[in-house]
Amino acid sequence: MALINPKKKEVQVKIVYYGPGRGGKTTNLEYINKKFKKRIQNEMVTVKTYGDRTLFFDFLPFDIGEIKGHSIKVQLYTVPGQVKYNATRRLVLRGVDGLVFVADSMDLRREMNIRSLQNLKENLETFNKNIFNIPLVLQYNKRDLAEEGIPILSVDTLQRDMNSRLRAPAFPASAVKGENVAATMKKIIALTVGSLRKKLE
Amino acid sequence: MDFTIEFDKQQIESIENILQEELIDLGVQSVILMDLAGNVIVNLENGDSSHDVYSLAALAAGNYGAVSAMANIIGEQEFSLLFHKGEEESIHFSKVVEDLLLLTIFNKNVSLGFLRLKVAEAIKRIQVLI
Ligand SMILES: Nc1nc2c(ncn2[C@@H]2O[C@H](COP(=O)(O)OP(=O)(O)OP(=O)(O)O)[C@@H](O)[C@H]2O)c(=O)[nH]1
Ligand SMILES: [Mg+2]
Numbered sequence: 001m002a003l004i005n006p007k008k009k010e011v012q013v014k015i016v017y018y019g020p021g022r023g024g025k026t027t028n029l030e031y032i033n034k035k036f037k038k039r040i041q042n043e044m045v046t047v048k049t050y051g052d053r054t055l056f057f058d059f060l061p062f063d064i065g066e067i068k069g070h071s072i073k074v075q076l077y078t079v080p081g082q083v084k085y086n087a088t089r090r091l092v093l094r095g096v097d098g099l100v101f102v103a104d105s106m107d108l109r110r111e112m113n114i115r116s117l118q119n120l121k122e123n124l125e126t127f128n129k130n131i132f133n134i135p136l137v138l139q140y141n142k143r144d145l146a147e148e149g150i151p152i153l154s155v156d157t158l159q160r161d162m163n164s165r166l167r168a169p170a171f172p173a174s175a176v177k178g179e180n181v182a183a184t185m186k187k188i189i190a191l192t193v194g195s196l197r198k199k200l201e
Numbered sequence: 202m203d204f205t206i207e208f209d210k211q212q213i214e215s216i217e218n219i220l221q222e223e224l225i226d227l228g229v230q231s232v233i234l235m236d237l238a239g240n241v242i243v244n245l246e247n248g249d250s251s252h253d254v255y256s257l258a259a260l261a262a263g264n265y266g267a268v269s270a271m272a273n274i275i276g277e278q279e280f281s282l283l284f285h286k287g288e289e290e291s292i293h294f295s296k297v298v299e300d301l302l303l304l305t306i307f308n309k310n311v312s313l314g315f316l317r318l319k320v321a322e323a324i325k326r327i328q329v330l331i
Contacts, residue, residue, distance in 0.1 A: 003240035007213040012240045012255075042253045045260065056267075059239075059259040075239065075259065091266035095238020 002097050002196055009070045011200070013192055014077065014095050018120050019102035020112040021053065021081035024141040027175035028102060029058050029076055032185060035178065039063050054080040057092045067193060068200040074189055081116065090123050098135040098192030100184055102175075103162055105142045107151040114161055131166065135191035138163055138170040139184045144177055208242060208331075215330050216243050223323035224305060229316070230290065231306040234297065234327075237262050242301075252306065261304050265294055284313065295320050297327055 003012045017025040026046070033044045040062055047056035060076040079089040101120065103113040121131045140158045153161075155172055163170055169187050173180035208216075220232045225247050233254055234243040239262035244254045265283070272279050283294035293305045293316060303324060307316055 003236065003238070003242065004207070005213065005242065006208070006210045014238055014240070042256055045256045047260075047263070056263055057259075059256060061255045073255070075255065077239075077259070087270055088263070088267065091263055091270070094262070094266070095236065095240065 002192075002199075004070070004199065010073060011067075011070045011196065012073045012075060013097050013189075013196070014075050015098040015100065015188055015192060016093060016096045017076065017078040017100045017102055018089075018093075018116070019081055020104055020109060020116040021083070023081055023102045023104040023109070023113075023116075024175040025078040025081065025102045026052070026054055026058050028100070028139070028141075028181050028184070029060050029078055031175055031178045031181045032062070032076065033060055035182065036062065053082060054078055055085070056080060056088050064189060064193075068197065070200055072193060074192075076185075083115075083119075086119065086123070089119075090126060093123055093127065096124075096127075096129075096134070097196075098137075098188045099131075100137050100139055100188050101162070101168075102139045102141050103158060105140050105152040105158065105172075106145060107153055110153060110157075110161065113158075117162055135188060135195055136166065136168040137184055137188040137191065138166070138168050139180070140170060140172045141175050143172045143179070144174040212330055213243060216327055217245060219323050219326045219330075220245050223319050223326070227315075227319060228311050229305050229307045229319075233258055233261075233304040235261065235302050235304060237266060237300045237302065239263070257304065261292075261294065261302065265302055282317075286313075293317070293320065295324060297324050298331065301331075303327075 017028055019025055042061055045059040058078040062074040062076055064072045064074055077092050079092045124131055146152050171180040171184045175181055224232050225245050230250055231246045231252055233241055235241050235258040239259040241254055241258045269279055285292045290306055290308050295303045297303050
């Protein structure tokens with residue numbers, strides 16, 4: 001849950017990018033880091049292994065200005081998507097306020113997306129959280145691959161696989177090209193901060 | 202259970218006073234009271250240096266969580282001393298209550314033994330407040 005500091009009038013909100021390995025979570029944050037440099041006071045922190053896979057998490061603090069007299073600090077995190085890193089993935093989820101699920105549009109990754117979403121549900125349950133009650137946005141990433149002739153899942157298929165029960169806002173995107181990266185982020189911030197408004201009154 | 206301690210302004214001020222008296226006034230560079238989600242609750246610096254406390258807190262939460270998980274795997278409840286020693290600056294972690302950590306950054310002018318004593322005193326005083 002978000003931390004409200006009534007003395008500094010500051011709120012810290014934790015948003016986690018979740019999804020299968022190599023789906024593009026880190027690429028989302030890298031794009032945001034470049035694109036919104038002015039709003040980001042500190043360096044992006046990444047804990048990586050060789051070959052750019054996330055070992056623990058990426059972390060990017062992002063100031064979005066004031067709401068109801070409180071300055072809002074959004075903390076963006078990614079989890080490591082590789083199956084074997086579940087213990088660290090769960091650590092990153094601790095205290096999460098909002099989630100972006102980055103699915104991989106590649107045909108080959110269909111199973112991985114579904115399994116990762118299931119894994120997210122289970123990990124949230126260990127913190128007594130329910131995926132249906134937490135602010136959530138889906139992103140169908142790597143849409144650009146179609147132009148290279150690589151087989152990708154249709155948005156309809158992805159919606160059916162991932163979103164038929166969740167009914168969360170969903171964006172087709174290309175994190176490498178920056179398409180809908182900002183839109184995804186803005187949506188999850190709006191949902192998450194919206195759920196806090198009542199508390200700030 | 203997820204973490205849900207809330208602090209009011211008075212609590213924060215009291216905690217700041219304790220950390221100032223017990224730690225900063227004795228030469229500690231920087232103290233951060235944080236939760237295991239990586240949120241910074243209180244941060245005080247002695248003015249000699251300034252750190253990127255939000256990144257530190259995010260990393261410290263992950264580090265502490267990882268070390269606790271290692272302790273569990275080998276059958277320990279927790280490790281009592283968590284300390285990283287550098288050439289100039291060192292970092293010390295201490296659990297305050299469930300899900301709340303106190304991080305201290307100090308240099309060679311402060312001995313580890315003395316620091317641990319002072320941290321323990323500060324924690325005792327903070328525990329009464331929350
Ligand atoms: N074509 C294409 N490639 C992408 C896109 N987004 C990410 N990639 C590539 O996919 C690979 C993996 O991206 P990452 O952002 O590291 O993936 P991740 O989800 O952080 O992976 P883990 O850290 O292992 O969980 C990289 O080579 C990216 O360049 C996209 O929109 N289109
Ligand atoms: Mg990554």
